[in-house]
Amino acid sequence: MAITRRGALKASVLSGVGAAVATTLPSAAWADTDPSGTAAVDADKALRLLEQGNKRWARHHSRHPHEGRARRAQLVGGQNPFATVLGCADSRVPPELVFDRGLGDLFTVRSAGQVLDGSVLGSLTYAAEHLHTPLLVVMGHQGCGAVSAAVEAHRTGELPPGHIGGLVAEILEVVESTPDDGEDFIDDCVRANAGHIARLLREDDELGGFVADGRLRVVAARYGLEDSRVSWL
Template identity: 55%
Template sequence: MAIVQNAAPRRATITQGHEADRRRQRLDRGNARWRSFASAHPRQGSGRRRELLEHQEPRVSVLSCADSRVPPELVFDQGLGDMFTTRSAGQVLDSSVLGTLVYGVDEFDTVLLVVLGHDSCGAVKAAIRAHRTGVLPPGHVGYLVGQVLDVVETVPEQETEKAFLDACVRANARSVAEQIREEPGLREAVEAGTMKVEPARYDLRRSRVEWLDDASRSGRGGEGVPAPRARGR
């Protein structure tokens, strides 16, 4: 009996893991369309809107920077109801952001949670400036910059300022992802294998999303990817 009782949760974990991989592949296909100027804008018609009137089940959650150049639904070419999106400058976590992420997991059974940073991030630039000068901006902006500064101060100096900025962007996305993995209310899903948390970086020039855990494991930083060619209008 013990074997039978343990088999169902194991099968559920495997199924959820496969679903997370499948969802990430869908995001990859959407980003490929976006960067080749071939966005399909799927699941946005009248039928989809009627379908979502009473019910939604976005199995993917995205925490992204609030930067106007990085709208997740466009970057991944997804439709209505596909992603549960939360945005804050520098992907900074506070109680309301964490509460939103936990709500997505509890309410919609999130299988994939993406932390999406991007190059040239203004919040990271401000944290680097505070790191150099020792001065935080006043008020609420100072709170936000201080959260990113904690990460910036752990990043080794690089050969150029541009390289240092990019290293900080990557470190910040990975740090936020790790905080999410350890957060009560989310850690249980991660440890059970029912949800994956994936840090990523969006390249503004190439319009490309790079999965940072993949780059870390393979030793690649994602450089050398050609910029998309604009199609004739």
């Protein structure tokens, strides 16, 4: 039922008679189903949309919005995502699924352990500068293999060889500055790593300017594999 109504709304927006249909829907429904439409979405609103979507995902009530024919047609001419997500490449944490969003909603950049390099920074800067996304989420996750490998390197004193070693070395610095109290050190490092990357982005020469003048908010998050929930750090 809800899906049909959303489809009808989007189709009528495309055909230029959206206002008449929108009046039949609660404003909350409009805001939630078309966040990248005409209404401006600020960082607070973007955060709420992500929270709402993750709640649906965690409860197995995903709506899978913005996948249909009308949305695809709407996006041919451009994109206006309401948030950027820097997440891990891990196959268990695709941002569109865990936030229950669809096409055109999220600008996603993924690397193992959310490690930054020139390509990642360039992509994130593109989203802030040209797409004007008001929110950037750095999302680590429970059971991250890249962080676990850095913990292993910390304990053994040996980095893995090759490209993987280069990546793990980027996380090692955070691991070495995280207190090991024996409880759940890997998860502590997951949180510390997400927080560290968020700080680096806030202090970045280019992205920092967007943060300083209020055009961009950078938040760190952790996704739990066990409960499917995103917590803000």
